[in-house]
Structures are given as C-alpha cells and as structure tokens.
Amino acid sequence: MSFSSSMSTIVDGxxxxxxxxxxxxxxxxxxxxxxxxxxxxxxxxxNAYAKDPFRPFDDLPDEDRILxxxxxxxxxxxxxxxxxxxxxxxxKSGFTASANIFGSIIGFTVLKNCAKHFPKVPIIGGTFxxxxxxxxxxxxxxxxxxxxxxxxxxxxxxxxxxxTDPLQDFWKLTLLSTVGAFLGLFFATPLRKFFIIHAARDLxxxxxxxxxxxxxxxxxxxxxxxxxxxxQSQMNFLAxxxxxxxxxxxxxxxxxxxxxxxxVFTWIFIWGGYHGPSITLENWGWFIEWTPAFIGSGMLVGLxxxxxxxxxxxxxxxxxxxxxxxxxxxxxxxxxxxxQWSAYISYASLxxxxxxxxxxxxxxxxxxxxxxxMIAVALTELACQWRLxxxxxxxxxxxxxxxxxxxxLPEQEQDTPVDHDSKIDEVEDPALxxxxxxxxxxxxxxxxxxxxxxxxxKIGFAMPIxxxxxxxxxxxxxAFLAIQxxxxxxxxxxxxxxxxxxxxxxxxxxxxxxxITKAQSMNLLGGALAAVGAGQAADLTSDFRVGFLLxxxxxxxxxxxxxxxxxxxxxxPATFVLFSTAYPCINDASAASCPFQAPNVxxxxxxxxxxxxxxxxxxxxxxxxxxxFAAMGTLSVLMRSLFWKGRLEWMRAxxxxxxxxxMAFVIPATIYSTAMAMGALVAWTWSRKYPASWELYxxxxxxxxxxxxxxxxxxNAGLATLGISSETIGTQVGCPGGVC
Numbered sequence: 001m002s003f004s005s006s007m008s009t010i011v012d013g014x015x016x017x018x019x020x021x022x023x024x025x026x027x028x029x030x031x032x033x034x035x036x037x038x039x040x041x042x043x044x045x046x047n048a049y050a051k052d053p054f055r056p057f058d059d060l061p062d063e064d065r066i067l068x069x070x071x072x073x074x075x076x077x078x079x080x081x082x083x084x085x086x087x088x089x090x091x092k093s094g095f096t097a098s099a100n101i102f103g104s105i106i107g108f109t110v111l112k113n114c115a116k117h118f119p120k121v122p123i124i125g126g127t128f129x130x131x132x133x134x135x136x137x138x139x140x141x142x143x144x145x146x147x148x149x150x151x152x153x154x155x156x157x158x159x160x161x162x163x164t165d166p167l168q169d170f171w172k173l174t175l176l177s178t179v180g181a182f183l184g185l186f187f188a189t190p191l192r193k194f195f196i197i198h199a200a201r202d203l204x205x206x207x208x209x210x211x212x213x214x215x216x217x218x219x220x221x222x223x224x225x226x227x228x229x230x231x232q233s234q235m236n237f238l239a240x241x242x243x244x245x246x247x248x249x250x251x252x253x254x255x256x257x258x259x260x261x262x263x264v265f266t267w268i269f270i271w272g273g274y275h276g277p278s279i280t281l282e283n284w285g286w287f288i289e290w291t292p293a294f295i296g297s298g299m300l301v302g303l304x305x306x307x308x309x310x311x312x313x314x315x316x317x318x319x320x321x322x323x324x325x326x327x328x329x330x331x332x333x334x335x336x337x338x339x340q341w342s343a344y345i346s347y348a349s350l351x352x353x354x355x356x357x358x359x360x361x362x363x364x365x366x367x368x369x370x371x372x373x374m375i376a377v378a379l380t381e382l383a384c385q386w387r388l389x390x391x392x393x394x395x396x397x398x399x400x401x402x403x404x405x406x407x408x409l410p411e412q413e414q415d416t417p418v419d420h421d422s423k424i425d426e427v428e429d430p431a432l433x434x435x436x437x438x439x440x441x442x443x444x445x446x447x448x449x450x451x452x453x454x455x456x457x458k459i460g461f462a463m464p465i466x467x468x469x470x471x472x473x474x475x476x477x478x479a480f481l482a483i484q485x486x487x488x489x490x491x492x493x494x495x496x497x498x499x500x501x502x503x504x505x506x507x508x509x510x511x512x513x514x515x516i517t518k519a520q521s522m523n524l525l526g527g528a529l530a531a532v533g534a535g536q537a538a539d540l541t542s543d544f545r546v547g548f549l550l551x552x553x554x555x556x557x558x559x560x561x562x563x564x565x566x567x568x569x570x571x572x573p574a575t576f577v578l579f580s581t582a583y584p585c586i587n588d589a590s591a592a593s594c595p596f597q598a599p600n601v602x603x604x605x606x607x608x609x610x611x612x613x614x615x616x617x618x619x620x621x622x623x624x625x626x627x628x629f630a631a632m633g634t635l636s637v638l639m640r641s642l643f644w645k646g647r648l649e650w651m652r653a654x655x656x657x658x659x660x661x662x663m664a665f666v667i668p669a670t671i672y673s674t675a676m677a678m679g680a681l682v683a684w685t686w687s688r689k690y691p692a693s694w695e696l697y698x699x700x701x702x703x704x705x706x707x708x709x710x711x712x713x714x715x716n717a718g719l720a721t722l723g724i725s726s727e728t729i730g731t732q733v734g735c736p737g738g739v740c
Contacts, residue, residue, distance in 0.1 A: 053211060054201045054427045056551045057218055063129040067556040070124050071132050074110050075139025075560065076567050078103040082144035083568060084575045085710020088717075089293055090151030091579065091586060091596040092672065094663060097297075097706055098539075100213045100546075103140025105700070107133050108220045109235040130221045131552045135560045137213060138543050142564025143571065145539055146177050146532065148494065150576040152600035153528035158580075158587030159605055162521040166580040166587065170573055172460050178569040179453040180529050183472065184536025185565050186449055187479055189442035191537070192544040192554060195483055197429045205487030207545040214549035234700045241704025242711075245292035249712025253719075253726040257734030261671075262288040266736040274340045282736050283332070283345045284317045289671035296705030298679025299698060306680035308657040309673040312664025316370075321347060321362040329621055330362040335592070336737040344737050348668035350602075351590040357619045363668045365622045369629040370665025371606045375499045376630035377659045380637040382481065435553035453529070461525055470508055471526035474501045475533035482538040487545075492538045494531055499607055501530035506611035519612040524604065536565070575714065582720035593739070599666040629665075633658040 079099045086096040111128045118125040154173060157163045166173070195205055252260035264287060268278040298306045324330035325347065332345040333354065347362040354361035450472060457463035478497035486492045505526040509519065540561050547557040580586055585594035589605070610616060616623065636658045644651040664673055679702070687694040719725065732738050 053206055056430045056549050057214070060130050060218065060221075060551065063127070063131050065126060066129075066131045066552065067135055067559055068123075068132060070111060070114065071107065071135040072139050072560055072563055074107050075103055075136040076143045076564055078106050078136070078140040079143025079145075079564055079568065080571050081707060081711060082140070083147050083571045084714045085707050086144070086147040087150055087572065087575045087579060088710045088713035089297075089706065090147060090600065091155075091598050092291075092293075094151070094599040094667075096147060096151070097703075098209070099140040099144035100137055100209060101216060101699070102703055102707065103137040103144075104133060104213055104217050104220070105235055105238060105703075107136030107140070108217070109232065111136065112224060130217050130550050133217045133221065134214075134547055134550045134552045135556065137217065137546065138557050138560040139564040141539060141543055142561045143567040145536055145565070146181055146568045146572040147575070148535060148600075149177065149180075149528050149532050150572050151598065152498070152604045153524050153531070154576065155587050155598060155601040156605040156608065157521065157524050159589040159601065160517075160520055160524075160608065162517065162524065166577045170577055173573040173576065174569055175456050175460055176525070176529065177532065177573060178566075179449060179456050180475075180532030181536045181565045181569055182445070183449050183453060183475065184479065184533040185540055185561060186442050186446040187476060187533065188483070188537040188540040188544075189437050189558060190439075191480070191483060191541055193429075195487055195541055196544050196548050197427050200427045200487070205484070207487045207542050210542045210545035211549065214546045217546075217550060234696060237697045238700040238704040241292075241296075241701045242708035243704075245296075245705045245708025246712040246715070248290070248292060249709045250715055253716060253724075254730045255733060256726045256730060256740045257732060260290060261735070261740050262290070263734060263736055263740075264288065267734065269343075269736075274343075279343045279736075283343075283347060284321060285348070285669040285671070286317070287671065289675060291671070291675050291709060292705035293709035294672050294675035295679035295682070296702035296709075298676030298681075299683040299702040299705075301676065301680065303680045303684050304653060304655075305657050305660045306673070306676040308660040309664055310670075310677045311656060312661030313667075313670040313673040315661070316366050316665045317362075317668070317670055321366065324362050324365055329619065330360050330365045332361065333592075338737070341737045346592065349590075349592065351592075355589075355617070357617050360619050360622070365619055366665045366668075367602055367606055368610075368618050368622045369626040370662045371603045372626040372630040373633040373662035373665070374603065374659060375607075377633040377637055377662065378499065380634045381641075382485065384637065384641040430548070430551045431554050435555050437555050437558045457525065457529070461521070463522055463525055467505065467509060467522055467526055468529070470505065471501065471529045472533070474504060474526075475530040478530060478534040479537035482534045483541045486538050486542055492535065494535050497534045498527050498531040498604070502527040502604075502607045502611060516612055516614075520608045523608045523612055527604070527608075540565075578714070578721065579717050582717035582725075597667045597669055597672075599663060602666050629662070633662060 082097060082099040082102055090096045108128075111132070114121075114124045115126060115128040150173075154163070154166075158166070163169050163172075199205065248259070257263060263282060265278040265281040266287070269276055269282065272278070321330070325332060330347070331354065332347045333349050334342065335344045335346050336342075349355075349361045350364055353359065355364045453472065454465045454468050457468040458465055474497075478501065482492050482494065482497060502523050506519070506523050509522060512519075514522070543557065543561060544554060546552075547554060579596075583594065583596060585591035586596050586598060586601075588594075610618070618626075636656070640652055640655045644655060664670075667673075683694070683698060683702075686698060716725070726732070726740070732740055734740075
C-alpha cells in the first residue's frame with residue numbers, strides 16, 4: 001500500500017497503488033506532477049515520460065553524493081511513521097499505505113532546506129539532488145514495509161492460541177519477519193534486470209506508481225531550480241492535515257462519543273425514553289465515526305471502491321444479517337445487564353458460543369461468504385492476466401536460452417554475445433557495470449538466508465524443513481507473479497498469494513497425521529513466510545523502477561533497501577507488541593468488543609480453520625451462500641475483464657468492486673465504508689470544480705490525514721499501556737450502553 005498518486009490501498013492484502021481504483025487503462029498512465037512542479041512544469045515532465053516511458057530521464061544534474069547518512073536517516077524515519085501508522089490502519093480495516101510519495105515529499109522538504117541553510121555543515125549540509133531524494137524514498141519504502149503480516153497472520157495465530165504472548169514472542173516474530181524480508185530483498189535483486197530492463201517494454205511493465213514517484217521527484221527538483229515554491233506549499237498542507245488528524249485522535253479519548261463517534265440512533269433511542277426502533281440500527285453498527293484516516297483514504301481510492309464498500313455494508317449489515325436473525329439462522333447477544341439497555345444487542349460475537357454451525361452470530365455466518373468471495377476475486381483477477389504470464393514465461397525462456405547470466409549481470413558481463421539490433425524491445429540500462437549489485441553478494445545472501453530460514457523455522461517454530469522449503473518455493477513463485485502483476489496493473493495480489501499458499505500447504509501436509517493445532521500453526525506460518533517474501537520482493541523491485549528512471553545506481557539503491565528492511569524488521573514487531581499490550585482484544589477472538597475489527601486476521605484464521613479441520617464448523621446455509629457469492633465475484637471480474645473493452649471500456653469506471661463489497665462482509669461495522677464514501681465524495685466534487693487546486697493539495701491533505709491518525713493511534717496505545725485511556729480519563733456520554 002505511497003501517498004498521492006502512488007497511494008497504496010490494501011484490501012486483505014490486495015494492494016492497488018492507484019489513487020482512483022476505478023480508472024481506465026488510459027487514466028492509469030497519466031501521471032500528474034502538477035501538485036509539485038506547478039502547471040508549467042507538469043506538461044514538461046509528462047511529455048518527456050509520454051515520449052518513451054522506458055527511457056530514463058536525461059535532464060537531471062550530476063550529483064557528487066547520492067547514498068548519504070542524512071538521506072537514509074530521513075528515509076527510515078519517514079518509513080517508521082508509515083509503518084506504525086499502517087499497523088493501526090490495517091488492524092482497523094485492512095487498508096494500508098505505502099511510503100513512496102510521503103518519503104519523497106518529506107525528504108525533499110527537509111533535505112532541500114538543510115542544503116539551503118546549512119550548506120557547509122558536515123553530514124546534513126551540501127547539495128541535494130533527485131537521486132539522493134530517491135535514496136530517501138527507497139529507505140522509506142523499505143522501512144515502511146512488513147506491517148502487513150502483523151495485521152493478518154500473526155494475530156490469527158494468537159486468536160487460535162498457537163503462540164503465547166506478543167511480548168514473550170517478540171524475538172520469534174522479529175526473526176520470522178527478518179528472514180522473510182531479506183529473502184524478498186535478495187530474490188528481488190536479480191529480477192531487476194528481467195522486469196525493469198529485458199522484458200519491460202515487451203510486457204508493458206510501466207510500474208505506474210513507481211513511475212509516478214519518479215516523475216514527482218523530478219518535478220520537485222525542476223521546480224526548485226526555477227524558483228517555484230509549490231512543493232513547500234504542498235508540504236505545508238500535508239503537515240497541517242497531519243497535525244489536525246493527530247490531535248483529533250488523541251483528544252477524542254476525552255469524550256469519544258462526542259469528538260469521534262456519533263451514535264445518532266442511540267441518541268434518538270435515549271431521547272425517546274429508551275424505547276423505539278432506532279436502537280435496531282445501532283445494533284447493526286450504523287453510526288458515524290469522524291476518522292480522518294478513512295476520510296483521507298476515500299479521497300484517494302475514488303467513488304467506485306468507496307461506494308462498492310458502502311454497498312457491501314448495506315447488503316451484509318442492512319439486509320442479509322437482519323434476515324438471518326429474523327429467520328432464526330443467526331443469533332445475537334445482549335450487551336448490557338442494565339434493563340434500560342435490554343434492547344441493545346451485539347451481532348458481532350466470535351466467541352465459542354456464537355462460532356458454531358448450529359448457533360452462529362451474523363458476523364460468523366457472513367465471514368465465510370466474504371472470505372470466499374475475496375479469494376475467488378483475487379484468483380480470478382490473477383487468471384485474467386494469463387496472457388501476460390505467458391509472455392513473461394516466453395521472455396524468461398528466451399533469456400535462459402541466451403545465457404543465464406543476464407538475469408543478474410549487466411550486458412557487458414554476459415558470456416553469450418548479445419545482438420542489440422535483434423532486441424528492439426529491450427530497454428537500455430543506464431547503470432554501468434560497476435553500479436550493479438555483484439552476483440556474489442545477492443547469490444551468497446540468498447543461499448545463506450535459505451539456510452537460516454530453515455534453521456529458524458525448525459528451532460523457533462518446530463516447522464519441518466521440507467514444509468519450510470515448500471513455503472520458500474511458493475514465496476519465489478508468488479514473488480515473480482506479484483512483481484509482474486504490479487508492473488502491469490499496479491496491483492500486488494497478496495490476497496491470492498497468501499490464500500493460495502495456505503491452500504497448497506494444507507494440501508501438501510494433509511497426510512502427515514498432525515493435530516489440528518499443529519496443522520493450523522504450520523499453515524499460518526508457511527503462508528506468512530511466503531507472503532512476506534513475495535510482498536517485499538514486489539515492493540523493492542518497484543523501487544528499482546524509480547531508480548531506473550532517475551538513473552540512480554542500483555548498488556546504492558540496494559544498500560538503502562537493505563538498511564530500511566533491517567529497520568522494518570524491528571519497527572513492525574515492536575509496534576505490534578505495543579498495540580497488543582494496549583488492546584489485548586486484537587489477539588482474542590472471543591472478545592465481546594474491540595476498537596480494531598482486523599478483517600485480514602479473520603480471513604487468515606478462517607482459511608486456516610477451514611483447511612485443517614476434519615469437519616467444517618460452518619453453517620450449511622453459509623457454505624451454500626459462500627459458493628454463490630464467490631461465483632458472483634468470479635463472474636463480475638470476468639465481465640469487467642472480457643466485456644468492458646473498446647467502446648465499452650468506459651463501463652469499467654461504473655463496474656462495482658467485488659473485493660470491496662466482500663470486505664464489508666468481514667468487517668462488522670459500517671463506519672469505515674461510510675467514512676470512505678464521505679472522503680470520496682469530497683474528492684470527486686473538489687476535483688471537478690477546482691481541478692488545479694485538487695492536483696496541488698488533494699493528495700497531500702489525504703496523506704496527512706491518514707498518517708496523522710495512525711500516529712495518534714500509536715500515541716493512544718502508548719498512553720493505554722500506562723493506564724491512560726478513554727475508560728480512565730474520559731466520559732462515555734453519547735455511547736450505547738455507556739461504552740464506545
């Protein structure tokens with residue numbers, strides 16, 4: 001999941017880097033640098049890219065210093081902010097953001113001012129150019145990663161009692177994150193030559209978000225050279241939105257029912273003397289939450305995804321859920337013992353009493369159709385790219401025939417002569433031989449990490465070596481597919497990768513005679529390992545595209561990636577421990593209520609349970625609807641892919657997102673979909689009435705809102721560990737049953 005034109009949104013790991021997910025193919029290739037370089041610069045930047053998107057920029061100044069201490073430090077700090085913010089946002093709703101544009105803007109603003117005001121001060125002073133800016137962005141992206149596994153697989157393991165306690169398991173979590181992340185790093189290194197150079201033009205691998213990031217960096221520096229201050233202006237708006245969102249999140253603890261959540265139907269119920277039908281709407285989660293993060297997210301994902309999300313909420317929690325209760329198929333639980341609140345009922349329990357086939361809660365019943373549809377949609381989207389995969393396989397085969405060395409080495413070092421005249425589709429690599437990552441470095445690192453991973457999983461998690469090797473093989477396969485899908489569509493299919501890994505691992509270990517607990521543990525661990533490696537490889541290969549356009553030496557960029565990745569291996573586990581300590585309900589499936597809905601956790605846990613239990617503990621009616629809903633999702637994807645072409649391609653903008661609709665089935669609250677819809681409506685109106693202003697400030701404000709609430713949530717978590725929370729220092733006025 002960067003901000004601005006490379007905003008990353010994850011729906012159960014399905015990551016789209018586009019600001020408007022309903023854009024058609026033409027719109028995907030239109031990258032706006034107006035927001036940073038000004039109206040005149042925009043045309044100049046985009047025209048250069050439009051002439052040949054596979055040609056590096058040739059109008060950038062030479063730089064004496066590219067990989068610097070100041071660039072890495074600023075980048076890691078930016079990435080750390082996004083990392084902790086993503087864990088908060090991801091546990092809330094499954095959505096996260098990349099650090100690409102955030103790191104680029106902050107890096108430019110901070111280091112450009114350092115260069116201006118402290119020109120002769122060692123380390124922090126000196127000239128600052130676009131390639132050093134690329135190092136900031138690269139370090140930010142790498143250090144901002146890995147949060148995804150902490151909003152999915154690891155909490156699922158705790159909910160199934162497969163791990164002990166996050167604080168006690170800190171080093172276990174850190175080790176698994178480290179081996180998975182560095183496997184992705186070493187595996188991605190040789191793939192730069194294939195995906196960015198040799199096959200890029202033939203497969204049309206534009207890596208849209210990475211290209212947008214490179215254009216943004218170039219535009220900022222061109223504007224600075226011409227004396228424009230639009231970058232500083234955008235930074236000011238981003239900072240203002242960040243501060244407002246942070247303050248809102250922190251002070252909301254004083255009166256959460258007034259400053260944060262508006263339970264309108266509860267207010268009507270109270271004003272009516274604790275009588276009336278309005279409490280029914282409250283029971284199904286229909287209230288307003290003024291969450292800056294999801295309003296900002298809605299500003300970036302667009303109306304299609306936001307309205308699809310709302311539609312899914314209405315279908316699940318406004319139609320199907322009430323029908324299940326009325327028909328006696330699903331059941332609710334009285335929340336309060338206070339007679340005044342006897343009509344206040346929770347339909348979101350996942351406790352043992354309400355997680356059975358004969359006595360399910362609506363949340364448990366709806367969970368399975370949501371997960372089934374998400375998996376079906378993800379795999380169908382992947383299958384629809386079969387032509388691209390075929391071309392990739394053909395290109396890879398031709399490369400192997402021509403000599404294996406080209407996958408890792410510059411053309412000058414290949415043993416097999418290259419006929420450049422016959423390779424008209426091959427992109428020229430601006431990197432010199434001495435700028436490449438030596439083969440001995442990445443290959444020895446990859447071999448060492450495979451051995452270390454096998455030992456870590458065997459000693460730390462009792463995972464047999466054959467199963468670990470299978471997980472690593474799946475990680476490599478899905479990394480290859482994920483990089484290709486990201487380059488072509490700007491969507492990293494982590495949902496398909498993780499769920500397919502779980503299914504393959506469960507099938508491969510079916511006859512081992514393991515206990516259910518052991519089978520579930522191996523399933524989640526293997527899936528996590530495969531997904532971490534694939535996700536990290538896709539992110540870092542995308543970064544190489546930014547460096548390619550800006551002519552940043554791959555060796556220097558790789559060093560920044562390695563440092564950022566190492567930092568992420570400690571930042572993400574530490575943040576998870578903090579949140580788990582402050583909010584134990586994250587890791588407790590039986591918790592009556594929790595401020596974090598954790599939809600990705602529910603999906604991972606559901607697949608692990610379904611694939612390992614000898615009998616499915618799922619209501620038969622839910623199974624039947626799951627099949628139908630999954631089929632509906634598959635048909636929807638096929639229709640969008642096969643029918644909305646040519647003259648009908650404009651229909652794609654209005655075709656609902658089944659992934660977003662399915663996500664609403666997994667989240668037992670409507671607040672996120674309504675907040676995103678509010679943000680999407682604001683962005684839609686703003687972009688049409690004042691397009692220039694939207695381009696200049698819209699994405700920056702959305703980015704600040706998201707990051708600000710995320711950091712505010714981290715502050716609240718830290719205060720909660722000290723016993724300072726809304727329950728201890730605030731009032732619950734306006735909350736149903738006296739509790740928000």
